[in-house]
Amino acid sequence: MITVSHLTKTYGKKVQALRGVDLEIGAGMFGLVGPNGAGKTTLMRILAGLLRPTSGKVSVLGNDVTTRQGKLAVKSVLGYLPQELGLYPDLTAREFLEYVALLKGMTSRVQRNKQVNETLELVGLAGDARRKMRTFSGGMKRRVGIAQALLGKPQLLIVDEPTSGLDPEERVRLRNLLAELSASCTVILSTHIVEDVSQSCNDLAVINLGQVLFRGGPGALIAQARGCVWTLVTTGERPGAALTVVSTMQIQDGVQYRVIGTPSDASKAVSVEPSLEDGYIWLMQQSRLEQVSGS
Amino acid sequence: MQTIRQVLAIAHTEFRFDFRRGSPVAVTAIIGLLVSAGILVGPLTELSIWAANSIMTPEKIEKLASFGLTAAEWSIYFRDGFSDIFVASTMLAWFGIFLALLLLPIVASASIPADRQFGVSELLRTTPITGFDYLAGKLLGMLATVILIGAIMLALFFAVTELVLFSSLHYGLSASASLFLIKLSLLDGLPMLIWGTAVGVLVGVFFRTRRAAIFPGMLAGGASLVGWAYAFRAPAQGFFGVLDLAYYYLLQNYHSSAMALESRMGFHYMFDLASSPSVGIGQLAMMYLALIAMIALIFAFTRLWLQWKENF
Numbered sequence: 001m002i003t004v005s006h007l008t009k010t011y012g013k014k015v016q017a018l019r020g021v022d023l024e025i026g027a028g029m030f031g032l033v034g035p036n037g038a039g040k041t042t043l044m045r046i047l048a049g050l051l052r053p054t055s056g057k058v059s060v061l062g063n064d065v066t067t068r069q070g071k072l073a074v075k076s077v078l079g080y081l082p083q084e085l086g087l088y089p090d091l092t093a094r095e096f097l098e099y100v101a102l103l104k105g106m107t108s109r110v111q112r113n114k115q116v117n118e119t120l121e122l123v124g125l126a127g128d129a130r131r132k133m134r135t136f137s138g139g140m141k142r143r144v145g146i147a148q149a150l151l152g153k154p155q156l157l158i159v160d161e162p163t164s165g166l167d168p169e170e171r172v173r174l175r176n177l178l179a180e181l182s183a184s185c186t187v188i189l190s191t192h193i194v195e196d197v198s199q200s201c202n203d204l205a206v207i208n209l210g211q212v213l214f215r216g217g218p219g220a221l222i223a224q225a226r227g228c229v230w231t232l233v234t235t236g237e238r239p240g241a242a243l244t245v246v247s248t249m250q251i252q253d254g255v256q257y258r259v260i261g262t263p264s265d266a267s268k269a270v271s272v273e274p275s276l277e278d279g280y281i282w283l284m285q286q287s288r289l290e291q292v293s294g295s
Numbered sequence: 296m297q298t299i300r301q302v303l304a305i306a307h308t309e310f311r312f313d314f315r316r317g318s319p320v321a322v323t324a325i326i327g328l329l330v331s332a333g334i335l336v337g338p339l340t341e342l343s344i345w346a347a348n349s350i351m352t353p354e355k356i357e358k359l360a361s362f363g364l365t366a367a368e369w370s371i372y373f374r375d376g377f378s379d380i381f382v383a384s385t386m387l388a389w390f391g392i393f394l395a396l397l398l399l400p401i402v403a404s405a406s407i408p409a410d411r412q413f414g415v416s417e418l419l420r421t422t423p424i425t426g427f428d429y430l431a432g433k434l435l436g437m438l439a440t441v442i443l444i445g446a447i448m449l450a451l452f453f454a455v456t457e458l459v460l461f462s463s464l465h466y467g468l469s470a471s472a473s474l475f476l477i478k479l480s481l482l483d484g485l486p487m488l489i490w491g492t493a494v495g496v497l498v499g500v501f502f503r504t505r506r507a508a509i510f511p512g513m514l515a516g517g518a519s520l521v522g523w524a525y526a527f528r529a530p531a532q533g534f535f536g537v538l539d540l541a542y543y544y545l546l547q548n549y550h551s552s553a554m555a556l557e558s559r560m561g562f563h564y565m566f567d568l569a570s571s572p573s574v575g576i577g578q579l580a581m582m583y584l585a586l587i588a589m590i591a592l593i594f595a596f597t598r599l600w601l602q603w604k605e606n607f
Contacts, residue, residue, distance in 0.1 A: 048421050052606045071606075072423050080421040086414015088308075090315045102304035103422040105297050148418065 001026055002047065002156070002186070007056035009042050009210075017042040019210040021056070029182035031197030031204035032190040033280060039210040040190040041083055044160045047188070048080045061155060076105065079154030079185075083161045085145040089134035093125055093144050096133065097151060104152040119147040122177070139170040146174065150181070157187045163196050175200045198276035206280060208287055218276050225282035230269035231258050240264055244285050246278060260285060301424050305432025306439060309406060313440035316409075318402040323441050323488070326394045327448025333388025334476075335456065338380040342463055349373040349464070362560045376553035377464065378472035381456070382546075385479060389538055392484050395491045396523055397516040403437050403495025404512030405505040412504055416605075426601035430594060434496050441492050442485070449480050471551040482579070483541035486586055487523070493590045494519055500597040527582050531571035540582050544574045 002025040009018040017039045034040050045051040046058055049071040061077060063070035088096060097116045106112040120126045123143040128136070133144060142162065149157055159178065163171040178187050179200040191197060197204050198218060206214040206221070214221055229246075232239060235254040239245060243261040250256075260282050263269040274282070313319045351366055359369050410416040419429065453476075457467045468476075498515045502508040529543035547568045601607045 050417065050420055050606060072425070075421055076423040078421055080418070082414070082417050082421075084414050084417075086416070086418060088312070088413055088415060090312070091308075099304060099308050100418070100422065103301055103419065103424055105301070105423055107297055107300045 001059075001061065002188075003057070003059045004043075004047075005057045007043070007046065007058060008054045009039075009046065009051065010054045017210050018046075018053070018056075021207070021210070021212055023205060023212060023215065025186065025188065026203070027182075027186050028203060029179060029187045029189060029201045031201035032188060032207060033192065033194055033197050033204060034207040035192055035284070038192075038207045040192075040207055041160055042210075043207070044158050044188065044190050047074075047156075048078060048158055049074050074156070076152075077155040079149035079152070079157040081145045081149045081157075081159040081162055083164070083190075085141060087133045087136075087141055087144060090132060092130050092132055093120065093136070093147070094129040096144065097147055100148040101151045106152060115151055115153075119150045122150065123147045124173075138165045139167060142166060142170070142174070146177065153185075155185050157181060157185055158190070159187065160190045161192070162189065163191065163193060171196070172199075194277040194280045206283055208284065213283055213287055218279075221279035221283065222274050222276055223279075225260065225274040225279040227271060228260055228262070228282050229258065229272050229274040229278045230260075230263055230266075231256055231272050232263060232269040233257075244281055246281055298424075298428055302428050302432045302435065305419075305424075305429060306435035309433050309436025310439045312409070313406075313437060316405075318405070319399070319437060319440050319492075320444050322398050322402050323395070323444040324448060326391060326398070327445060327452075329394070330388050330391040331448060331452040331455070333391055334381060334384045334452070335459075337384035337387075338377065339459065341377075341380055342459070345373070345377050346464055364556065364560070368556060372553050372556045374464075374466050374553075375469045375471065375551045376557075377460075378469035379551055379553050381468060381472050382475050382549060382551075385476070385542075386538075386546075389479070389483075389542060392487055393520060393523070393538070395484075395487045396519040397491075399441065399488065399491030400495035400498060400516040400519060401509060401512040403441075403492045404499040404502070404508040404515070406433050406437055406496050407499040408502045408505045408508045420605065420607050426598050426605070426607040429607065430497070430500070430598055430601070434493060434594075437492050437496050438489060441488050445480070445484065445488055449477075452476075469551060471549070475545060475549050478545055479542065482545060483539065486541070486583065490519060490523070490586055490590070491516070494593065497593045497597045500600055526585070530574060531568065540574060541579060543568070544576075544579050547571070547574060 002023070004021055004023040004025075007018050007021040008016070010016050021039075021043060032040050032043065042051065046053050047060060047065065049065045052066065058065045060070075060074045063073040065071050065074050091099070094116060097119065098112060101112045101116055106115065117126070120129050123146050125140065125143055125147065128140065133141065136144065142165070146159070146162070149159065157178075162174055162178070166174065175196055178189060181187055182200075189196065189201060201218065203217060204214075204221070205212050214224075230243075233251065233254050233256045239257050239259050240263075243257075243259040243263060245257050245259055247258040248255060258272070258278075259269075260278060349370070351369070355369075356366050359366065364372075407416075410419065453468070453473070460467050494515050495512055498511050499508045502511065523539065527540045529538065529540055531543070
């Protein structure tokens with residue numbers, strides 16, 4: 001169980017990355033969604049013990065990550081895949097994993113080799129284990145990143161934008177892998193790609209400008225947008241500025257738009273069942289409107 | 296036990312990187328070659344003269360008798376006396392080892408920024424190691440590289456020297472000269488290698504890129520050189536100049552059978568420091584204590600910096 005209460009993080013004196021975040025995350029796969037710069041990575045890094053919060057409390061599996069002992073305790077059960085993954089280009093995948101395994105405290109050579117082999121197999125890199133990582137594609141590097149995070153059988157797996165830069169096949173493969181892993185540990189998936197969350201998470205939070213906008217299941221987020229998602233066909237003119245265009249498609253009769261909001265002429269629009277992405281965009285739209293009315 | 300294994304794992308990886316990166320290896324090897332060549336050049340130019348002089352003739356034996364020396368003693372003088380030229384040669388050549396103070400901080404300062412540039416630093420910080428373990432591992436790995444190369448260069452020097460001496464004079468370096476060179480490497484060369492490496496690795500903590508660390512590394516190297524020359528200066532100058540306290544101590548305590556014979560003949564020996572101020576083992580111990588204390592202080596400061604700046 002992870003409990004975050006009144007968490008704030010300020011960089012320097014001006015940049016407020018987190019503004020009083022309260023969250024409770026249980027077992028299974030948890031999605032943290034938000035636009036770039038929302039504060040997701042800051043939150044992930046605080047949970048991983050990489051950053052010190054400005055104020056607030058963070059408890060990860062019963063350990064306070066702001067204390068030295070708590071931080072070390074969390075790190076001993078943590079698997080972390082950072083947004084910008086760095087690897088030693090001159091090492092082979094096996095050498096790198098063995099190194100990380102040792103740092104994670106796996107001192108038994110037999111146990112270490114066994115786990116390294118298992119994780120290499122799991123991420124589909126067993127055949128390339130002896131190749132230097134400088135020769136790896138972006139997807140392969142990402143898989144090495146996942147493999148190192150899985151070493152030591154972590155109880156908490158934090159993956160920050162794991163699918164960025166991956167081709168569709170790799171993305172599906174990675175999502176499935178994370179979903180499988182969530183059966184045995186807590187997985188926190190931070191992403192700005194709603195599809196990743198919709199396919200694998202049964203619990204999520206939407207964060208923007210350092211604040212949690214939504215907390216609940218995907219169904220609840222979808223439900224919020226129900227009645228606000230429309231398709232309308234025009235001969236070319238764009239829908240009004242009050243509507244957020246989700247998708248545009250050229251069809252025989254003109255252009256079909258999928259929009260979120262309230263169309264001025266509802267008779268020409270057809271209400272459709274929202275997707276999770278629609279729910280997310282609706283939420284962002286509401287957030288922007290609140291900001292405008294607030295200022 | 297687990298912490299030690301983790302520190303050794305970091306050290307082992309650093310050691311491998313240093314060899315792949317090449318610069319710590321190359322710099323240490325170049326310094327070793329310069330010093331070795333400098334020491335060898337003096338004796339080698341004297342080699343043919345010495346070989347000719349060592350041949351005994353009735354006239355020479357008669358002259359020796361006037362000094363009260365036997366032919367057997369004279370041959371000892373030739374064997375050990377030639378080795379003493381190696382010891383005298385270090386007076387000039389040993390200057391080269393000071394390059395370690397200047398250059399090693401520059402190459403060693405890339406070690407920690409390299410992890411940041413590769414982006415591995417963040418990953419390492421999510422494993423259950425502390426900043427202390429990380430710094431200690433990095434330091435040990437780089438030290439292992441530099442010391443190993445230094446040891447190889449020393450072994451190479453002895454191998455070449457023995458090869459040249461045996462092929463030309465049919466005898467090797469005397470035990471006293473060999474011991475002097477080993478002691479010099481251990482008591483003066485090794486501390487310089489350790490200091491230069493340690494300062495370099497620790498200076499790197501403050502920088503994010505290898506390029507950014509170069510100039511501070513140069514400054515640290517310059518400060519080390521000047522600081523060492525001033526703080527550990529020898530109390531007196533010898534024939535060509537005595538370099539530092541450890542060197543002075545060793546030279547002052549150097550004795551060989553050739554020196555004893557020369558003294559009997561009333562000759563003034565080329566590095567006779569008997570009349571100069573004496574340096575005791577206590578002063579030498581103070582020098583090492585000061586070095587250890589300084590390294591520990593810088594280590595503690597960089598550790599606190601990592602804790603404050605990177606929550607590590």
